[in-house]
Amino acid sequence: MTSRFPFLPCFALAVAASWVVVVVWPHLQLGGLEPVTIEETGAVYPPIRSGEALVGAEIYRSLGCQYCHTRQVRPGTMGGDIARGWGKRRTVARDYIRDQPVMLGSVRFGPDLANLGCRETNAAALLLRLYKPSAIVPLSTMPSYGQLFDVRPAPRGSSDSHNPLALRMDSSANPGFEVIPRAEARALVVYLLSLKADELFLEVYPREDLQKLNSVIGMDKARALP
Amino acid sequence: MLAVAAWWLVVSVFMLAVASVKLNAPGFLDASCFLSYGRLQPAALNALVLGFCVPTGYTVAAWGLFVGTGARLPRKDVMLATWAVWNVGLLIGTIGILRGDGTGIEWLELPGYASRMLIVSIMIFTVWVLRSVWRGCNDRNDVRLWCCVGVLLLFPWIYGAGLLGSVYGSVRGVLSAITQAWFVQMLLVVWGGVLGLGVLRSCSAGAGAQTLASDRVERFAFWTLVLFGGVGAFQRLQGGPFPAWMIAVGNASAALCLLPIFAVLASFRSTFGEQRGLGKFVGSRAFLASAFGFYALALVLAAMSCFPSIGRVVQFTTYRQAIDMSLLAGFLVPSLLLAVHEIMPLHAGQRWPEHGMQRALLLMLAGGALIVAGLAIGGVVQGVAWNDPMVPVADVVRRTGKWLGVTTAGWVLVFCGIVWFAINVCMLIARGFPLVLWPEARAWFQADIAGKEADA
Numbered sequence: 001m002t003s004r005f006p007f008l009p010c011f012a013l014a015v016a017a018s019w020v021v022v023v024v025w026p027h028l029q030l031g032g033l034e035p036v037t038i039e040e041t042g043a044v045y046p047p048i049r050s051g052e053a054l055v056g057a058e059i060y061r062s063l064g065c066q067y068c069h070t071r072q073v074r075p076g077t078m079g080g081d082i083a084r085g086w087g088k089r090r091t092v093a094r095d096y097i098r099d100q101p102v103m104l105g106s107v108r109f110g111p112d113l114a115n116l117g118c119r120e121t122n123a124a125a126l127l128l129r130l131y132k133p134s135a136i137v138p139l140s141t142m143p144s145y146g147q148l149f150d151v152r153p154a155p156r157g158s159s160d161s162h163n164p165l166a167l168r169m170d171s172s173a174n175p176g177f178e179v180i181p182r183a184e185a186r187a188l189v190v191y192l193l194s195l196k197a198d199e200l201f202l203e204v205y206p207r208e209d210l211q212k213l214n215s216v217i218g219m220d221k222a223r224a225l226p
Numbered sequence: 227m228l229a230v231a232a233w234w235l236v237v238s239v240f241m242l243a244v245a246s247v248k249l250n251a252p253g254f255l256d257a258s259c260f261l262s263y264g265r266l267q268p269a270a271l272n273a274l275v276l277g278f279c280v281p282t283g284y285t286v287a288a289w290g291l292f293v294g295t296g297a298r299l300p301r302k303d304v305m306l307a308t309w310a311v312w313n314v315g316l317l318i319g320t321i322g323i324l325r326g327d328g329t330g331i332e333w334l335e336l337p338g339y340a341s342r343m344l345i346v347s348i349m350i351f352t353v354w355v356l357r358s359v360w361r362g363c364n365d366r367n368d369v370r371l372w373c374c375v376g377v378l379l380l381f382p383w384i385y386g387a388g389l390l391g392s393v394y395g396s397v398r399g400v401l402s403a404i405t406q407a408w409f410v411q412m413l414l415v416v417w418g419g420v421l422g423l424g425v426l427r428s429c430s431a432g433a434g435a436q437t438l439a440s441d442r443v444e445r446f447a448f449w450t451l452v453l454f455g456g457v458g459a460f461q462r463l464q465g466g467p468f469p470a471w472m473i474a475v476g477n478a479s480a481a482l483c484l485l486p487i488f489a490v491l492a493s494f495r496s497t498f499g500e501q502r503g504l505g506k507f508v509g510s511r512a513f514l515a516s517a518f519g520f521y522a523l524a525l526v527l528a529a530m531s532c533f534p535s536i537g538r539v540v541q542f543t544t545y546r547q548a549i550d551m552s553l554l555a556g557f558l559v560p561s562l563l564l565a566v567h568e569i570m571p572l573h574a575g576q577r578w579p580e581h582g583m584q585r586a587l588l589l590m591l592a593g594g595a596l597i598v599a600g601l602a603i604g605g606v607v608q609g610v611a612w613n614d615p616m617v618p619v620a621d622v623v624r625r626t627g628k629w630l631g632v633t634t635a636g637w638v639l640v641f642c643g644i645v646w647f648a649i650n651v652c653m654l655i656a657r658g659f660p661l662v663l664w665p666e667a668r669a670w671f672q673a674d675i676a677g678k679e680a681d682a
Contacts, residue, residue, distance in 0.1 A: 007372035011452065015380065015412075018456025022408040023391055026472065027401055062326035064264020070542050074465045078538045080613035091467040096399040101330045101392070104403050104466060108542045108612060109249065109626075111619055133252075139620040141627070143252040147259045 030093050036201045045199045046098050049191070056191025059184050061103060063145065070105035071114045071195065085119060086112040087197060089204045095197040110142055117196040126189045127181050128167055148185035154178045227285050227309050228566055229655060232648045234277025234316070235559070239644050241270035243637035249630045260324045268335040269323040274554070275413070276316050276336070276344065280381060281309065282562040283421045284351065287377040289569055290428075291359045294371045299358050308351040315343030331392045331402060333410045341389055345382065352378050373448075377421050384412040400467055404459075411459035414553040415483070415525075419451055422521065422561035423490060426514050429564055447489035454482040461528060465541035477532035484529050487522045513564065516591045520556025520598070524549045527602060539613060544626070544633075545605025548598050555640060556594040563587065563647060576654055583650055589643030596636030604629025 035044045049057070060066070073087035081087060091114050096102045120126060128135055131149050133142035149167070154176055166178040181189075245266040248254050255261045292299060299305065319340025322328070328335035336344065355378060359371075388409030392402035427444075460468075460476025527549050531537045540546070564587075571577055604626050611622040 008375065010449075011372070011376045012379075014449065014452040015383065015416075015456065017453070018412070018416075018459075019387065019408065021457050021475070022411075022459045023387070023405050026404045026468075027397070029469065030399070030401060031397075033399065061328070061330035063259065063262060064268060064328065064330075066330065066332075067264045067267055072466050072542075074538075074541065078465055078534075079541060080615050083615040084612075085615075093400045093467050093469075095467060098398070100398050100402075102399055102403055103330050104400070106332060106462075106542065106546060107544060108608070109623070112542075137620050139623055141249060141252050141623050143248070143256045143262055145259070145262075146256075 033094050033097050035097065036094065038199055038201065043199075045201065046095060046197075048098065049194050052187050053191045053194040055184075056187035056189065056194075057099075059148075059188040060191055061101065063188075065113075066103035066105040068105075068107070068109040068142070069111065069113045070108050071112065072104050073112060073114050073197065081112060084111075087115045087118075089198070089200065091197050092204050094201075094203065110140075113192065113195055114197045115195065117193045118198050121193070123186075123189050123193060124167065126192055127185060130185055130188065131167060131179060131181075145185070148182050148188070150180045150182060151177050152180065227281055227306075228570060229651060230309070230313055231278045231281045231285075232566075232651045234273055234281075234313075236641075236644055236648050238270045238273035238277055239637065239641045241266055241273065243634065243641050245270055246630065246634040246637045250627055250634060259326065265324050265326065265328065268328055268332065269320050271333065272323065272336055273316065273320050274559075275333070277313070277320075279418070279554070279558055279562060280348075281312065282566060283377060283417075284348075284381075286425060286562065286565045286569065287374040287421070288355045290374045290424075291355065291371060291378075294374070295359050297359045297361070299355070304354050305351060308347040308354070311343055311347040312351075315340045315347065318343070329393045331406050333413070334388055334393055334406060338393065341393070345386055345389070348382050348385070352382055373420065373424055377417065377424070380412070380417050380420075384409055384417065403466070404463065404468070404472075407462040408456065408459040410550070411462060412456050414550060414558070415455040415458060416452055418553060418558040419455060419486075419521065420448070422517070422558050423447075423451075425561045425565045426518055429514060429568060443489045443493050447486040447493070450482065450489070451486040454479045454485070458483055458528065461532070462546070464531065464537055480525075480528045480532055483525050487525050490518070491522065513560065513587050513591065517557050517560045517564070520552045520560075520594060523598065524552035524557065527552065539609035540605050541609065543605035543608040543612070544601040544630070545609065548601035548605055551601060552594075552598045555597055556591075560587065560590055560594070563590070566651075570651065570654055579650055579653055583647070586643045586646035586650065589646065590640050593636045593639030593641075593643060596639060597633050598636075600629045600632030600634075600636060604633065 035046060037043070038045055071091075073081045073089070073091045075090040076082045078090075082089070095114075096104075125136070129142075130145045132144055132146075133140040134144075166180055244255065244261070245263055248256075248261075248263045248266065252263075259265065291297070316336075319336035322337040322340055323335050327337040329337065334341075356375065359375075388405055391397060391405030392409070395402075397405070457479040458476055460472045461480045463476065464473055527545070531540050531545065567578065567583055567587075607629060608622060608626040611617045611625050
């Protein structure tokens with residue numbers, strides 16, 4: 001490799017070309033995405049998350065939940081995500097425009113969470129899952145996030161706690177103690193419950209539905225003709 | 227610099243081994259959030275890449291430049307100061323990730339306060355080295371030297387662009403994931419590929435006392451790798467919420483990345499063939515071939531996942547980790563260790579202890595093979611199970627668990643090999659201690675030894 005070939009400019013050009021194709025071009029295509037208004041409900045999608053959910057997103061990032069859970073649903077032809085009930089449709093770029101940073105995840109050691117808020121509405125169950133995952137799934141490899149909870153003696157020595165925030169769980173696990181979720185745990189659960197990517201708008205309609213819709217519109221037009 | 231890098235290597239591989247254990251035994255060291263998998267894994271990967279690979283790669287490239295041009299570095303203390311800032315920044319950043327300050331962007335997790343220190347120090351180092359070389363270099367048309375320059379310039383570029391496009395910049399949504407994919411692809415496939423293949427090329431040519439067979443083939447391999455390697459980043463986004471054209475372009479690039487591999491393979495094969503004909507024994511030939519084999523394997527695995535039937539199985543599984551670990555633990559780290567193996571004795575004025583290095587390198591290769599096999603096969607098993615809606619989550623975990631156990635065994639082997647390697651480095655430094663100091667200190671040591679000999 002010894003010649004008077006202008007190496008450095010060509011090298012810079014080759015690297016810049018990959019940067020333009022991979023980074024700049026998608027920015028031009030997807031950078032201008034805005035929320036959409038759902039015609040049926042008049043709601044704006046994706047919705048703005050509450051302050052507590054944003055705090056929960058920070059906890060999610062801080063604990064590194066995205067290293068075991070993805071937040072992206074593949075189309076039915078590319079995998080069993082929809083068949084597993086992880087979503088009604090594939091996720092698209094518009095679903096994430098309010099996320100900063102976006103935490104899509106790349107490996108699934110546990111279920112996908114893109115629509116966790118749709119399939120799980122019970123905050124107490126999610127809190128219990130965070131405190132003791134094996135209580136929900138016996139062989140779960142999810143670690144316990146006991147650091148997000150306070151464990152303290154139950155008042156007056158009773159086995160059942162009267163604290164409305166205390167986790168309702170098998171009293172034999174912690175006899176004489178009550179488990180109170182800290183603010184971080186509650187914020188994380190609010191965030192998890194806010195994970196919903198199920199609204200239907202133009203770019204996510206399944207192709208077969210769009211074909212049906214087009215044929216109906218076509219028939220209507222044909223009927224309208226004299 | 228190399229000794230500190232070796233320390234980071236030991237620490238990071240230990241952390242990766244612990245993280246791997248935690249995937250099988252979630253109760254292991256779970257008393258604190260500090261050591262949760264979600265913090266330990268990114269902290270370890272950042273420590274491995276930024277603590278070992280980048281400093282060692284820079285040292286090798288700078289060494290190649292100074293040896294190749296005959297230039298002298300005017301002030302070593304500037305270089306050492308920049309690396310001190312780098313290492314302090316990395317230490318702060320690693321602790322930051324363990325504390326939960328990570329950015330959440332994979333491979334770019336170092337918190338802002340640490341990554342700024344790294345960017346500044348690497349830029350000062352690069353400018354200082356290039357300035358010194360430019361002044362002392364007479365022949366500026368040697369492309370081998372430009373390759374070293376390219377390695378030095380490429381990392382600040384991709385790291386800076388990656389941080390700007392995914393962490394610091396006001397980008398939102400999936401755009402940061404796209405920039406992150408580009409950074410990882412450029413780091414592992416292009417920067418690591420150019421650096422690692424360059425090291426292997428130097429070692430194989432040096433071992434056989436000849437250059438590689440074909441200059442044109444080599445040039446073809448280099449340019450196709452740089453051109454298609456980066457665009458292959460789109461393939462990392464397979465299955466995600468991205469337009470179809472991105473995935474199509476990524477798949478095409480991943481397939482085209484096989485071209486440089488065939489070219490390099492042809493070149494290496496002819497080199498080794500000629501060496502065999504000459505009857506020369508190359509001690510590290512198996513090691514060279516294995517390191518190259520891991521690189522080729524990673525690109526073949528990536529190309530295989532372009533097929534929809536395979537892609538739908540392996541998306542979002544440990545298969546992608548197998549590709550990355552094949553590039554990192556199987557190819558780049560061993561290649562850099564080989565460079566350290568060649569460079570350090572020259573400066574310490576001592577030989578490596580007998581057989582010590584070979585065993586260390588063999589352990590690392592065996593470990594790397596187990597890691598990649600466990601992750602790749604485990605990924606396929608995991609993907610098949612996830613795609614079957616009738617398989618419950620607990621069953622998916624159970625089926626994947628044994629393969630993750632193989633990976634853990636691999637990390638333990640790699641850790642043993644690296645500890646062995648680090649012990650050898652310490653022995654070498656201890657033996658040649660006076661020779662690796664500043665010239666003034668070296669002169670003082672030599673005068674002292676001469677005085678004692680005269681007294682005796």
